[in-house]
Amino acid sequence: xxxxxxxxxxxxxxxxxxxxxxxxxxxxxxxxxxxxxxxxxxxxxxxxxxxxxxxxxxxxxxxxxxxxxxxxxxxxxxxxxxxxxxxxxxxxxxxxxxxxxxxxxxxxxxxxxxxxxxxxxxxxxxxxxxxxxxxxxxxxxxxxxxxxxxxxxxxxxxxxxxxxxxxxxxxxxxxxxxxxxxxxxxxxxxxxxxxxxxxxxxxxxxxxxxxxxxxxxxxxxxxxxxxxxxxxxxxxxxxxxxxxxxxxxxxxxxxxxxxxxxxxxxxxxxxxxxxxxxxxxxxxxxxxxxxxxxxxxxxxxxxxxxxxxxxxxxxxxxxxxxxxxxxxxxxxxxxxxxxxxxxxxxxxxxxxxxxxxxxxxxxxxxxxxxxxxxxxxx
Amino acid sequence: xxxxxxxxxxxxxxxxxxxxxxxxxxxxxxxxxxxxxxxxxxxxxxxxxxxxxxxxxxxxxxxxxxxxxxxxxxxxxxxxxxxxxxxxxxxxxxxxxxxxxxxxxxxxxxxxxxxxxxxxxxxxxxxxxxxxxxxxxxxxxxxxxxxxxxxxxxxxxxxxxxxxxxxxxxxxxxxxxxxxxxxxxxxxxxxxxxxxxxxxxxxxxxxxxxxxxxxxxxxxxxxxxxxxxxxxxxxxxxxxxxxxxxxxxxxxxxxxxxxxxxxxxxxxxxxxxxxxxxxxxxxxxxxxxxxxxxx
Numbered sequence: 149x150x151x152x153x154x155x156x157x158x159x160x161x162x163x164x165x166x167x168x169x170x171x172x173x174x175x176x177x178x179x180x181x182x183x184x185x186x187x188x189x190x191x192x193x194x195x196x197x198x199x200x201x202x203x204x205x206x207x208x209x210x211x212x213x214x215x216x217x218x219x220x221x222x223x224x225x226x227x228x229x230x231x232x233x234x235x236x237x238x239x240x241x242x243x244x245x246x247x248x249x250x251x252x253x254x255x256x257x258x259x260x261x262x263x264x265x266x267x268x269x270x271x272x273x274x275x276x277x278x279x280x281x282x283x284x285x286x287x288x289x290x291x292x293x294x295x296x297x298x299x300x301x302x303x304x305x306x307x308x309x310x311x312x313x314x315x316x317x318x319x320x321x322x323x324x325x326x327x328x329x330x331x332x333x334x335x336x337x338x339x340x341x342x343x344x345x346x347x348x349x350x351x352x353x354x355x356x357x358x359x360x361x362x363x364x365x366x367x368x369x370x371x372x373x374x375x376x377x378x379x380x381x382x383x384x385x386x387x388x389x390x391x392x393x394x395x396x397x398x399x400x401x402x403x404x405x406x407x408x409x410x411x412x413x414x415x416x417x418x419x420x421x422x423x424x425x426x427x428x429x430x431x432x433x434x435x436x437x438x439x440x441x442x443x444x445x446x447x448x449x450x451x452x453x454x455x456x457x458x459x460x461x462x463x464x465x466x467x468x469x470x471x472x473x474x475x476x477x478x479x480x481x482x483x484x485x486x487x488x489x490x491x492x493x494x495x496x497x498x499x500x501x502x503x504x505x506x507x508x509x510x511x512x513x514x515x516x517x518x519x520x521x522x523x524x525x526x
Numbered sequence: 527x528x529x530x531x532x533x534x535x536x537x538x539x540x541x542x543x544x545x546x547x548x549x550x551x552x553x554x555x556x557x558x559x560x561x562x563x564x565x566x567x568x569x570x571x572x573x574x575x576x577x578x579x580x581x582x583x584x585x586x587x588x589x590x591x592x593x594x595x596x597x598x599x600x601x602x603x604x605x606x607x608x609x610x611x612x613x614x615x616x617x618x619x620x621x622x623x624x625x626x627x628x629x630x631x632x633x634x635x636x637x638x639x640x641x642x643x644x645x646x647x648x649x650x651x652x653x654x655x656x657x658x659x660x661x662x663x664x665x666x667x668x669x670x671x672x673x674x675x676x677x678x679x680x681x682x683x684x685x686x687x688x689x690x691x692x693x694x695x696x697x698x699x700x701x702x703x704x705x706x707x708x709x710x711x712x713x714x715x716x717x718x719x720x721x722x723x724x725x726x727x728x729x730x731x732x733x734x735x736x737x738x739x740x741x742x743x744x745x746x747x748x749x750x751x752x753x754x755x756x757x758x759x760x761x762x763x764x765x766x767x768x769x770x771x772x773x774x775x776x777x778x779x780x781x782x783x784x785x786x787x788x789x790x791x792x793x794x795x796x797x798x799x800x801x802x803x804x805x806x807x808x809x810x811x812x813x814x815x816x817x818x819x820x821x
Contacts, residue, residue, distance in 0.1 A: 254633050256743045259640045259714045274785045291637040334633060361606060361632045391777040406711060406777025407685020407740055410766035415807050417769045428777040459687040461670035492672065513809055
């Protein structure tokens with residue numbers, strides 16, 4: 149789960165990290181009011197779950213309250229990478245002497261939280277890692293001991309020659325590790341971490357991704373979820389305990405298992421079609437889940453045909469077939485449905501589906517090829 | 527022969543009294559796996575009834591399961607909140623192989639658990655994995671027994687049902703398996719492709735290895751290099767997620783393209799550059815295995 153910058157800043161502040169003040173506005177008038185309250189130049193920043201906000205025109209400097217209002221007017225409602233901006237953060241502009249980068253994520257290879265810091269701030273760290281890897285210092289934290297003081301200082305000393313600044317940065321790095329673990333994050337980033345002419349080190353941006361598997365035991369973090377930043381179908385999928393990702397094609401896919409769901413999408417492409425979605429219905433034959441899956445798939449107006457691909461291993465195919473029949477009787481589905489079932493009790497399942505008037509298959513290739521043929525232009 | 531589990535496996539089931547744990551324990555016993563103990567804290571002294579009237583003792587701790595019932599392997603069906611603890615308990619008890627089926631364990635819990643398990647020298651398979659089956663010998667986890675048959679093919683996969691799909695097609699084509707290993711869909715897993723390849727590499731009966739990968743991470747790329755440098759027998763590959771968009775998690779916690787890294791394209795290229803033919807669709811895995819065996 150992603151949280152907005154202003155929410156990440158709240159979490160960082162709670163961990164003691166120096167973050168300049170800031171409040172969110174959902175109207176231009178409120179943005180103006182906030183700017184007037186702060187006095188001086190403010191920054192108006194789009195709050196949206198997407199990188200590249202600056203490039204998209206979603207971050208603007210406003211020397212006066214009137215300009216803050218004008219910028220907020222332009223940014224609110226703007227689309228950045230397909231996501232609508234509903235809120236802006238208004239925060240006083242800082243005098244920036246230097247910018248650096250501090251980030252931590254769970255690294256797959258070291259299987260541990262791994263810090264990356266660089267004196268080259270305000271940049272795309274992935275790009276620097278490719279073009280100038282020597283500019284990055286890396287530290288693998290042993291999660292059993294946490295961040296040790298000398299390790300935090302070792303990282304900080306890469307960023308600043310001045311010991312007074314390095315000391316502040318070292319404290320911030322340790323606090324960032326605390327924020328990361330206490331929020332149950334998979335990634336936390338301060339980009340940029342700045343030093344001011346007055347000799348202060350501060351975080352003026354904040355990015356935080358929460359591990360979805362932590363949310364059950366972190367209710368206060370789970371409350372940060374912004375439903376307005378999420379398409380309806382994804383909210384519905386999460387509530388029904390399904391994994392769903394919308395794509396741009398027209399072949400709706402409903403599959404049990406994530407790997408098989410990806411392989412089904414790929415096979416749609418192989419036969420010249422375009423998948424409309426990824427959807428993993430899990431190991432259940434529960435008709436309620438099938439209903440939710442069908443509602444989600446058909447909420448996408450591009451879907452021209454719906455394809456089920458079910459491998460019945462432990463789940464029995466006849467159970468799944470009954471679930472599909474019950475689900476389709478309870479809601480009205482317009483696109484044709486093709487069903488492929490194989491595994492335990494498949495003959496019984498095929499009979500159930502045939503009796504209910506469905507086209508049922510046992511071969512994955514056959515059903516996918518047929519589904520693609522049924523779409524427009526094929 | 528087989529890898530990881532066989533006739534010598536003496537299994538303790540952690541979470542045997544839960545819904546999934548009890549269901550799959552019966553399935554494993556029906557397949558012929560020797561289940562010697564169940565572990566559920568607070569239910570020690572009770573027994574679990576097997577499918578053919580067997581009585582499996584339940585203990586409060588893994589330590590008792592090892593000392594009193596002689597368990598050498600454990601499988602974890604414990605809910606996510608307690609699963610990392612169960613894994614570490616198993617590692618402390620002295621079993622040398624632990625299979626974690628549980629999906630949804632917080633990744634920070636697993637970072638600690640992996641370090642703990644490594645220090646104790648145990649092997650962890652998973653978490654978020656379907657487990658392992660050595661056809662005709664033993665199964666530990668949830669892989670359906672009816673889709674496998676003994677033979678010369680070793681299978682390593684990050685996925686569940688996609689593995690079943692591929693294995694069922696192999697079996698239907700008369701290509702049996704030494705062992706099928708599901709390494710799991712999480713970002714941090716205990717046994718990766720290279721670990722499983724090493725094990726198959728020292729198994730005399732495995733003649734060809736199928737690698738079923740997916741988007742996310744660089745495990746397949748490293749496996750490809752390992753195969754070309756170390757493996758004395760052929761391997762064939764398949765990668766799921768060619769149509770997956772970057773930055774989106776595709777069901778599995780570990781199935782995500784980060785930036786430009788971990789794409790299906792990059793993994794398929796790594797396979798091909800290292801002499802591992804890549805199936806364009808699941809049905810072609812059978813064809814590639816047949817070709818590899820006929821050379």
